[in-house]
Amino acid sequence: MKFRRGKLISLLLLICFAVVSVAGCGGAATEKEPVTTGEVGDTLRLGAIYPLTGPLAKLGQEEQKGAQIAADLRNDAGGINGNKIEWIFADAPTPEAGVSEAERLITVEKVPVIMGSYSSGVAYAASAVAEKNKVIYWENSGVADNITQRGFKYLFRFGITGTSLGETTIKMLRDVIAPELGKDPKDYKIGVIWEDSSFGTSVGQGAIGLAKELGYNVVFTESYSAKTTDLSSLVMKLKQNDIDILIPTSYVADGLLLFKQMQELNFVPEAVIMGGNATQDLKAAMGEKINGLAHSDITQPRTNEAMAPGLEAFMKEYKERYGSEPYSGHVIRAYAGANVLFDVLEKAGSTDADKIAEAARSLDLPLGSTAAGWGVKFAPEGDPMMGTNERAEAYGCIWYKDEIFTVWPVEGQLEDVEVLVPWPAR
Amino acid sequence: MEIWMQILVNGILTGGIFALISIGLTLIFGVMNIINFAHGEFLMISMYLVYWMNVKMGMDPYVAIIFIIPIMFVVGLVVYKATLNPIIERSELFTILMTVALMILLQNLALMLWNADIRSINIDYAASAIGTENIRFGITKIASFAIAIGTAIGLMIILSRTWIGKSIKATSQNRTAAKLMGVDTIRTYTIAFALGIATVGIAGAALAPIFSIYPTVGTQFGTASFVVVVLGGLGNVPGAIIGGLIIGLIDSISGFLLPVGFKEAIYLGVFLLVLLLKPNGLFGQGAAGGGR
Numbered sequence: 001m002k003f004r005r006g007k008l009i010s011l012l013l014l015i016c017f018a019v020v021s022v023a024g025c026g027g028a029a030t031e032k033e034p035v036t037t038g039e040v041g042d043t044l045r046l047g048a049i050y051p052l053t054g055p056l057a058k059l060g061q062e063e064q065k066g067a068q069i070a071a072d073l074r075n076d077a078g079g080i081n082g083n084k085i086e087w088i089f090a091d092a093p094t095p096e097a098g099v100s101e102a103e104r105l106i107t108v109e110k111v112p113v114i115m116g117s118y119s120s121g122v123a124y125a126a127s128a129v130a131e132k133n134k135v136i137y138w139e140n141s142g143v144a145d146n147i148t149q150r151g152f153k154y155l156f157r158f159g160i161t162g163t164s165l166g167e168t169t170i171k172m173l174r175d176v177i178a179p180e181l182g183k184d185p186k187d188y189k190i191g192v193i194w195e196d197s198s199f200g201t202s203v204g205q206g207a208i209g210l211a212k213e214l215g216y217n218v219v220f221t222e223s224y225s226a227k228t229t230d231l232s233s234l235v236m237k238l239k240q241n242d243i244d245i246l247i248p249t250s251y252v253a254d255g256l257l258l259f260k261q262m263q264e265l266n267f268v269p270e271a272v273i274m275g276g277n278a279t280q281d282l283k284a285a286m287g288e289k290i291n292g293l294a295h296s297d298i299t300q301p302r303t304n305e306a307m308a309p310g311l312e313a314f315m316k317e318y319k320e321r322y323g324s325e326p327y328s329g330h331v332i333r334a335y336a337g338a339n340v341l342f343d344v345l346e347k348a349g350s351t352d353a354d355k356i357a358e359a360a361r362s363l364d365l366p367l368g369s370t371a372a373g374w375g376v377k378f379a380p381e382g383d384p385m386m387g388t389n390e391r392a393e394a395y396g397c398i399w400y401k402d403e404i405f406t407v408w409p410v411e412g413q414l415e416d417v418e419v420l421v422p423w424p425a426r
Numbered sequence: 427m428e429i430w431m432q433i434l435v436n437g438i439l440t441g442g443i444f445a446l447i448s449i450g451l452t453l454i455f456g457v458m459n460i461i462n463f464a465h466g467e468f469l470m471i472s473m474y475l476v477y478w479m480n481v482k483m484g485m486d487p488y489v490a491i492i493f494i495i496p497i498m499f500v501v502g503l504v505v506y507k508a509t510l511n512p513i514i515e516r517s518e519l520f521t522i523l524m525t526v527a528l529m530i531l532l533q534n535l536a537l538m539l540w541n542a543d544i545r546s547i548n549i550d551y552a553a554s555a556i557g558t559e560n561i562r563f564g565i566t567k568i569a570s571f572a573i574a575i576g577t578a579i580g581l582m583i584i585l586s587r588t589w590i591g592k593s594i595k596a597t598s599q600n601r602t603a604a605k606l607m608g609v610d611t612i613r614t615y616t617i618a619f620a621l622g623i624a625t626v627g628i629a630g631a632a633l634a635p636i637f638s639i640y641p642t643v644g645t646q647f648g649t650a651s652f653v654v655v656v657l658g659g660l661g662n663v664p665g666a667i668i669g670g671l672i673i674g675l676i677d678s679i680s681g682f683l684l685p686v687g688f689k690e691a692i693y694l695g696v697f698l699l700v701l702l703l704k705p706n707g708l709f710g711q712g713a714a715g716g717g718r
Contacts, residue, residue, distance in 0.1 A: 233681025261551035285546030
């Protein structure tokens with residue numbers, strides 16, 4: 001009996017680890033249609049990879065909506081050089097699925113461009129397949145810095161990097177929060193914590209980097225696993241270090257756990273500036289207590305149109321289709337990124353990867369040129385961040401009257417927003 | 427000093443949560459030799475049920491326990507009859523594969539039915555605490571600790587005082603002998619499994635005010651509850667409570683002394699040590715359980 005138990009337990013251990021990678025897998029096979037050549041009047045079939053099932057599905061599906069709205073509106077306006085755009089969506093809940101779906105899109109569907117991917121992990125893996133096959137990979141969302149640190153020629157990242165998300169937390173402290181509290185930002189004890197995936201790590205390091213450069217007092221830095229079921233010991237350390245300004249980067253569930261345990265354990269900093277995660281889930285869970293919480297994030301629906309041309313029209317379309325406000329800024333980023341891609345394809349006038357890449361590199365648009373508030377200028381060949389958009393910067397936003405408003409850069413503010421500090425209110 | 431008091435309190439209260447989740451697992455493990463990989467998914471289903479009862483009917487999560495117990499019991503009955511009973515006579519490998527399949531099925535079912543939204547019960551007292559300024563006891567944590575103890579005692583009474591409890595024990599000690607003595611082992615297994623699921627249902631209700639609810643929430647607790655069960659001895663209900671407290675304390679203390687990223691590694695290290703040195707768990711009863 002003892003022997004059998006031992007065997008059982010070793011099996012258990014094996015499966016424990018195997019299961020983690022199995023769960024949530026299962027790509028959807030789409031029906032194959034004849035490949036088109038991309039001539040005028042034809043349909044231009046483009047690939048798009050998002051996690052549409054599994055734990056990342058929520059925001060993957062949001063980005064899919066953004067891509068679809070962009071294509072529909074562009075088709076109504078005549079498409080790309082007379083070609084109608086059709087997305088071939090592929091489901092990639094994991095990086096492994098990203099690889100196989102990218103392979104399928106390229107070899108079976110024969111798409112000239114793949115857009116993606118919400119998840120940095122999927123973007124990192126799938127873009128390597130595209131590069132190998134000389135297919136354009138157009139990344140709107142993955143923020144992990146290392147996605148564009150591999151010298152890929154056919155990879156373009158329209159969206160922000162994790163470093164930028166981190167830096168904006170500090171810029172918000174400098175330009176919005178500290179002036180509101182009437183203190184010099186150098187007088188604060190800053191604590192930076194992050195979940196330890198590549199997302200949290202690049203945001204946390206971005207914040208620490210800029211804070212040190214500006215001579216701010218970062219007294220505590222630590223990472224944790226987003227899968228943890230208890231953050232009380234981390235809160236105790238923050239309390240012990242007397243942190244005034246907390247800069248946490250988390251996913252939704254671990255962020256909520258952190259805030260709950262902060263309240264339970266009576267840890268009240270002057271302000272909390274989160275890296276990312278300005279989402280409706282967070283609001284639903286916290287109710288009006290959320291007001292005053294600041295984030296650096298992608299551009300939010302409540303941003304001044306002057307900084308984000310086309311945002312109002314998109315918001316109207318989204319509300320008409322789905323009967324609600326967007327869940328977060330993700331859908332705006334996907335929409336804006338898809339539009340830039342369409343412009344690039346129009347300019348290239350071809351589905352040849354080299355021509356598309358050349359057209360993309362020739363773009364030079366100032367900040368405030370797209371619905372996401374950003375400009376477009378891709379880092380040139382030879383740059384360590386080759387292919388990343390140098391004119392994309394994380395925006396700062398804050399919860400006010402149960403809604404999230406852009407407050408940084410100041411030109412992006414929609415109206416006068418009150419910054420409620422300290423947060424969380426006692 | 428106060429800070430260490432708080433850390434101990436945190437550890438014990440977190441331990442209560444681990445213990446509560448592990449009670450149902452240890453019962454099913456100990457009686458039937460079924461490693462229920464879908465254990466966390468039953469927890470997830472219960473959390474969703476409690477969430478919907480709260481959102482649609484305004485029911486307090488703790489009141490919902492009254493309804494959750496019978497509902498999850500029936501869920502357990504149906505799942506056992508449909509999936510595990512037909513293969514129970516075969517090797518453990520089959521039941522393992524079946525529970526892994528159940529895990530994936532339930533996760534994806536939840537994703538289909540309720541999508542990947544991260545939901546949360548927003549109740550006033552969710553983050554409130556009692557105690558002094560620097561030694562705080564979270565209300566929901568105290569509640570789950572008390573519920574863990576209550577559930578363990580309730581289960582032990584059922585196992586030792588009732589006819590079905592005695593047949594569960596007899597079957598777990600020696601299935602063939604129990605059968606020869608006239609115990610309906612199929613019925614016994616079914617009820618033991620359903621009891622285990624009802625217990626994890628209680629855990630779901632107690633956890634719903636503390637944690638966010640989403641289709642894969644169960645996997646967060648899976649590893650920890652296996653560690654607790656092995657530490658406490660397979661099938662040993664009081665052992666699960668003590669195992670939970672040990673893991674809770676290790677989690678809290680190591681998380682404070684070392685970078686928090688290490689704490690999972692620390693308790694998994696302890697788990698490996700126990701497997702090597704005392705494979706039946708700290709409180710294992712030698713040859714108890716698993717008469718298959």
